[in-house]
Structures are given as structure tokens and as C-alpha cells.
Amino acid sequence: MLLTRTYLKSAVAASGVLAAIITMVGLGLWQLQRMQQKELRLNSIAELSGQQGVALSALNLKSDLLQDVPVQFVGQPDLNRLVFLDNRIEGGVVGYEVLVPVVFEHGQVLVNYGWVAATQSRQQLPVVSIDPGEQMYHGVVSVPQRNPLVSETAQSTDPFPLLIQQLDLPKLEVLLETELVPVVIQLSAQKDSAFVRNWQPVVMPPEKHFAYAVQWFVLAMAAAIVALLVFFSKGRQYDSSEYKS
Incomplete structure (x- = not known):
């Protein structure tokens, strides 16, 4: 009877270990899948970067592959409604990202x-110089994700320039009092740019x-x-006990 209970406990323990091993192997395979997805994404970006950007008005906004797609369009910035995204760090220096609603042929896009670097006083936003005229924009699409851990402090009654804590497009539409294309365009780098x-x-x-996949596979192995060594040792003890009995 005692041996039966012992075997039962061992079976339960073995099932738990087997479930843990299967889980770790599954996580390793998932990391390999993510690696392949990232490789395909990087290849796609490299291929697109060598091509002329697509027209902003031609984007399929329902596509899952909008991120990092190069675009170009003609528009005019609304410099009366500058937006500063707070707590952006570049090279260890705290600053802001400057966002501007731009009017183009099919509406407005951020x-x-x-x-830009922050000033010495948190009460004073940096002064930026932006061409106010109609111009050709070149950049890549960014699809911002709202962070539920960040609380937005900006209010619709706040004056411009507006200071925000995160890129929450629905919230920004309220603050800007306008409808926006549901993406943000990150401008291409320029040598003479102040940004x-x-x-x-x-x-x-x-x-x-x-590397994470290898770690999961090593842990599973x-x-x-360890499980084989433990259960083999236990099995020899059980065999010895049965022989003595």
C-alpha cells in the first residue's frame, strides 16, 4: 500500500515535470518563431527603404503591416498647435519629441x-523652428500604442504648445479638436535638421x-x-524495497 502511494506521488511529480518541460520547449519554439518574424520584418523594411515612399492617401489603414512603411505626401503644418511629447531620452539627455498636425489633401495627420533637448526649466518648453509653408514630407509610418500605466495630464483647456505624456491618438483628437489619420509619420533623418x-x-x-530560445531549450534539457536522474534513483530504491519485502 505504501509503495502504491509512493508510485502515485511519483507519477504526479513526473506529470508536473513533463508539463514544465513541454512549456519550456514551447516557449523556445515561440521565440524562434518571433525571430523569424523579426527577420522577415527587417528584410521588408530594408527592401522598402530602397524604394520611393508610397502616397499617404494610398495607405491601407486596416493593414497589420503599416509599421515602418515609408510614405511621402504634400502638406502644410499647423504651427499654432505644436505638441511636445514629454520624457523622451536621447543619448542620456532628457528632452521632447515635437509633433505637429499637418494638413494634406485628405485631412490631417500627426x-x-x-x-529636441529640454531647457533648464521644466516650466519652459524649447523654441523650435519649423518651415510654415507647404512642403513635401518623407518619413515612415508609426502606429502608437497606448500605455495604460501612463496617465495623461493634458487637458482640452490647456494652451498651445501642448505638453503630453504619451501618444494616445483618440485623446489627441480631443485636445486638437480635429480628426486625425490613425497613424503618426516619423520624418526621415536630415543632416541639417535641428531635430x-x-x-x-x-x-x-x-x-x-x-538567445532566449536557446535559454528555454537549455532549461528544458x-x-x-535532473528528472531522469531523480526518478531513476527513486526507481532503484523501490525495486530494492520490493526485493527486500
């Missing part, structure tokens, strides 16, 4: 001109996903080896 534009198309490179 354009990210890039990063820093170090846009990173992919947050995590494929190599990191591969280690768990399997």
Missing part, C-alpha cells in the same frame, strides 16, 4: 519632427529572440536530465 531622428524600426533584434 507628424513627428523628432527629438534628432534616431527611429528604431524593431525593438528587439532577431538575435535576442534566438536540464530539467529533463
Whole structure:
């Protein structure tokens, strides 16, 4: 009876270990899948970057592949409604990203001109120089995601320039009192620009996903080896006990 209970406990433990190993292997395979997705995405970006940008009005806004697509369009910035995105860090320096609603042939779109350093006083926003005339814009599409951990402090009664804490487009439409295209255009880098534009198309490179996959596979292998050693040792003890009995 005692041996039966012991075998039952061992079976439960073995099931738990097996489930953990399967989970770790699954996580490793998922990381490999993410690595392949990132590689395809980087190849797509590299291919698109060598081509002329598509017209902003021709974008399929319902597509899942909008991020980092190069675009171009003619528009005129509304400099009466400058927006500063707070707490942006570039090279260890705190600053802001400057966003401007730009009027084009099919409405208005928010354009990210890039990063500028903060002034010595939090009460004073930097003075920026932007061409007010109609011009050709070149950049890439960014699809901002709202961070639920960040609280927006800007109110519709606040004066412009407006200071915001995150890129929440529905909230910005209220603050700007206008309808926006549901993407942000990050302008291409220019040597003579006063704005820093170090846009990173992919947050995590494929190599990191591969490293994480290897870690999960190593953990699964280690768990399997330890489990085999433990259960083999237990099995020999049970056989010895049955022989003595």
C-alpha cells in the first residue's frame, strides 16, 4: 500500500515535470518563431527603404503591416498647435519629441519632427523652428500604442504648445479638436535638421529572440536530465524495497 502511494506521488511529480518541460520547449519554439518574424520584418523594411515612399492617401489603414512603411505626401503644418511629447531620452539627455498636425489633401495627420533637448526649466518648453509653408514630407509610418500605466495630464483647456505624456491618438483628437489619420509619420533623418531622428524600426533584434530560445531549450534539457536522474534513483530504491519485502 505504501509503495502504491509512493508510485502515485511519483507519477504526479513526473506529470508536473513533463508539463514544465513541454512549456519550456514551447516557449523556445515561440521565440524562434518571433525571430523569424523579426527577420522577415527587417528584410521588408530594408527592401522598402530602397524604394520611393508610397502616397499617404494610398495607405491601407486596416493593414497589420503599416509599421515602418515609408510614405511621402504634400502638406502644410499647423504651427499654432505644436505638441511636445514629454520624457523622451536621447543619448542620456532628457528632452521632447515635437509633433505637429499637418494638413494634406485628405485631412490631417500627426507628424513627428523628432527629438529636441529640454531647457533648464521644466516650466519652459524649447523654441523650435519649423518651415510654415507647404512642403513635401518623407518619413515612415508609426502606429502608437497606448500605455495604460501612463496617465495623461493634458487637458482640452490647456494652451498651445501642448505638453503630453504619451501618444494616445483618440485623446489627441480631443485636445486638437480635429480628426486625425490613425497613424503618426516619423520624418526621415536630415543632416541639417535641428531635430534628432534616431527611429528604431524593431525593438528587439532577431538575435535576442534566438538567445532566449536557446535559454528555454537549455532549461528544458536540464530539467529533463535532473528528472531522469531523480526518478531513476527513486526507481532503484523501490525495486530494492520490493526485493527486500
